[in-house]
Amino acid sequence: MRLSSRLPHGFTPNALTASLAALKAGGREILDLTVSNPTRCGFAYPEAEIRTALSAPTVLSYDPDPQGSRTAREAIARHHGHGLRAEDLLLTASTSEAYGLLFKLLADPGDDILVPSPSYPLFDWLARLEGLSARSVPSYFHERWHLDPGTLEAAVTPRTRAVVVVNPNNPTGHFLSKTEWSDLTAFCTERKLALLVDEVFSDYALEPPADRLDTALQDADPPCPVFVLSGLSKVAALPQLKLGWIAVRGPGAAEHMEGLAFLADQYLSVSAPVQAAAPRLLELAPAIRDQIRQRLRANLAALDAALSAHPHLSRLPVEGGWSVLLRRPAVDGDDACALRLLEHASVLAHPGSFFDLPGDGHLVLSLLGPESTFREGLARGLSLL
CATH class of the missing domain: 3.90.1150.10 (Aspartate Aminotransferase, domain 1)
Structure with a gap:
């Protein structure tokens, strides 16, 4: 076979x-x-407190919500701030699963996404598994890494549906500058593209430039659809507990969340224990x-x-x-x-x-x-x- x-x-x-x-x-x-x-x-690690959080009585009840537990989403919204609400969030079992849902939401087989490089090689396979192609767009280094608007423009095809950026990048550590963010959202708006921003490492600034974009959530009303990804893997250094999330902002946010909830409802992959424990784990x-x-x-x-x-x-x-x-x-x-x-x-x-x-x-x-x-x-x- x-x-x-x-x-x-x-x-x-x-x-x-x-x-x-x-x-x-x-x-x-x-x-x-x-x-x-x-x-x-x-x-x-505070092992006893983590075990206690994971053994809350609510883990024995099953109350599926396609967006995930509201209590967990409220805790994540508080963690991020910037006016984020529980309604803006959808929980996933990982950021990898989040990418899979977003690729299903935004693209058809044969479409493509743009991924500035250098970057983690996972994106190529996540795209392929959804029948998409990930088009690598070279960044350049001059004192620091920079996105190249010219190479982004040259990489767009009639079947491009989204741009993926990691802020800060893995492995270069490059934070988007505020100017790059403005240029990137304008680029996506003009070409009717979605913007996926992976911020799993955003809590780990080491030598950040003054003009960095701390988080895409600072832009409460972006001109293009923006999906911000994060999760417990880096936020709480607990990769084994398998909880990620997507924050949805920009034009069409309500429709996009409705579509994501429909997709997530087909899997309901996030376990009850980690959702019940999430507020305490974030503390x-x-x-x-x-x-x-x-x-x-x-x-x-x-x-x-x-x-x-x-x-x-x-x-x-x-x-x-x-x-x-x-x-x-x-x-x-x-x-x-x-x-x-x-x-x-x-x-x-x-x-x-x-x-x-x-x-x-x-x-x-x-x-x-x-x-x-x-x-x-x-x-x-x-x-x-």
């Missing part, structure tokens, strides 16, 4: 993944500088985020100290998020460099090509891991670059 053409042609792992599996199978200890799971990074979240920000800053400072001894290496600014882009001499390809680090230094780093970074000469490191692991990974790895 033939599988759907939406799936990959094969599932053979790439060279880096295959080598990592082989080294682990052989007992090699790997220093992982790509870690993105906060629950494995040594942060102190506990600031203390967890404070720990993460402290870790990010400490690891960034350790990287700067290490780079002082390696003048041929440098890093790009980290406006926000959990990653840093390390710039190196492009004496070999990024994939080959990452493989060399893994096999010769037992250090795992992402090649820049994983995120569609242009050319060679970049590695992407996570700032989230334990400080001792990060420092040891730098000590082992930088000398090989």
Whole structure:
């Protein structure tokens, strides 16, 4: 039987993944500088309070609402502020599911979406699984990353339905500037496109420019349809609890919410326990985020100290998020460099090509891991670059 053409042609792992599996199978200890799971990074979670929140009596009752529990949505609206209301929100089991619902809402099979790059590779597959194509639109770097209006304009086709941006971007950390936001909403308005803004990392500003757009929710009345995505995965560093949300604003918001609710009603995928626990989890979240920000800053400072001894290496600014882009001499390809680090230094780093970074000469490191692991990974790895 033939599988759907939406799936990959094969599932053979790439060279880096295959080598990592082989080294682990052989007992090699790997220093992982790509870690993105906060629950494995040594942060102190208020475990008893989280368990209590998840065991509320209401978890035993089933009261399905396609938009999600009103109590949870009210708590999320309070968390975000900016005039957001429970009525403006729809709950999902994850931001990935949120993208799937939005792609179903906005586009037909064969349509396309625009995704500024560098960016996380997930978008390409989420689009493909809905029968869409994700058209990569290169950003450019000059002192900081910038959206390029010319490349956006050149990428639009008669079947383009939406633009996806991540604020701040993963992995570049680029926050949209207020000017970029104005230009982007004008662009989408003129071409009758929706604008999807993924803000899962918005609570993690590190070296933000003064003109950054903190959140798209600052624009209470955007001229084009705007859908803002976030979730507990980053807001509360609880990816295992599977709760995301979509905030809907702009022209046609009521109709768009009605369509999203219809789609969500076909799945009703969000569990009762996490919806019941959401208000308390959001109250506990600031203390967890404070720990993460402290870790990010400490690891960034350790990287700067290490780079002082390696003048041929440098890093790009980290406006926000959990990653840093390390710039190196492009004496070999990024994939080959990452493989060399893994096999010769037992250090795992992402090649820049994983995120569609242009050319060679970049590695992407996570700032989230334990400080001792990060420092040891730098000590082992930088000398090989």
